[in-house]
Amino acid sequence: MSDAVKVGFVAFSAAPRGVLVVFCDDALKFGEAARKALGKAADTVKRAAAASQFKGKSGATLDIPAPEGIKAERLIVVGVGKAAEIKEKDFLKFGGVTAGKLNAASAAVTVIAELPDGAMQADAAAAIGSGLRLRAYRFDRYKTKKKDNDNGALHADVSIAVEDVAAARKAFAPAGHVVDGVIIARELVNEPPNVLYPVEFARRASQLRKLGVDVEVLDVKAMTKLGMGALLGVAQGSTQPGRTVIMRWNGGKKGDAPVAFVGKGVCFDTGGISIKGAASMEDMKGDMGGAACVVGLMHALAARKAKVNVVGAIGLVENMPDGNAQRPGDIVTSMSGQTIEIINTDAEGRLVLADVLWYVTKKFKPKFMVDLATLTGAIMVALGTEYAGMFSNNDELADRLSKIGNETGERVWRMPLGAEYDKQIDSQFADMKNTGGRHGGSITAAQFLQRFVDGTPWAHLDVAGTAMGAPKTDINHSWGSGYGVRLLDRLVAEYYEATK
């Protein structure tokens, strides 16, 4: 992964280098360390603020090249709005906004992590560092030519000046691993489908072994033996064989039931015989965003040595319209023994998940399972790209996810499940069919998945609108967003890790 921004911490007393970044509130008030760093440039700031109508609103910036009176190459003032109204996720935003202002000339950067009323807490300073790295990430591996106006990639060495260097470093160590996890997920989603097919995806997931994760790759033979007929039915239309990857991180007490995360990994989805239209079909390389999140999450948890037992499981296939592809009308037998009539081969994600969810339920008896899947276009009709759809059979788990979603900014909105929807997926020939018609399409998909969790506390996140192609944000300019890594890492940290 290309790291455009390197983040370190220094004391307030260290002399600023290169680009200087300071924060002010909506009364244009600066803290003591910032005032000291600004020195004689304070007056320049005042005049520049008036000239550009900068009012210190949260996330607004004032950019002054070669400011008079100080050594800084450039001065960037970032507004924080009303200090009393700042939320945790705003610090990520401040870091992201800062990174958005940097360019190839910003070799060295000093950020004074201070609010008008005093130094930022270690967690807040660390969040600034995370925001910087998240925003600076870009996927340009396949660009061999630079555009005229592109004078090179950003390679900034950022020093965040803080009151307590040791505390900030301690807070940033785990946070940095989480950022790595987000970037791994983004990278997987952004990769083209000729490069990232199931076997290659499994190989990349296997790199988690370096962190002490136990990785098991089930090939077609192994999955056939297990009876994963639903997943294999999808995979059979591609020359690229499918895989299921089981990743285990055992950081908790021996014998403690694990928490489990399951991801849909359709490396490319043509729709199969029920083929999609040509418009935007290229986006279907991102139909593995759920699996990408699970790999990124496992990285974060293992790298920061989370004190918990975790299972990550991903079903990897390519959904192609080959001569051997499954047909509408086919009936497949899932690992659970339940039979499924295929109505539309483009409703393949639930078929993949059905077998992986069942496998995880039976093999690991987890405390809970969360699955992530770019499952339905219908979830975008309902929620747009701001929230992932959440479906759950467990109020406690759902409430926790909602709360953490609001804190981290990776938000979820709970949608209903209910026996009333079952009739939409009744089949006249098999135990169920794989689509429930146009109405409530995300709900009937979730209702289908629920039949494969056997009562395990479970939440399904439909991330079709959030994992890829979502509008750019202050902390993400990448097509693959890495959605879910921060949300689920925090869920684990806050509720399921042994206290240190």
Ligand code: MN
């Ligand atoms: Mn599909």
Ligand code: ZN
């Ligand atoms: Zn799909």
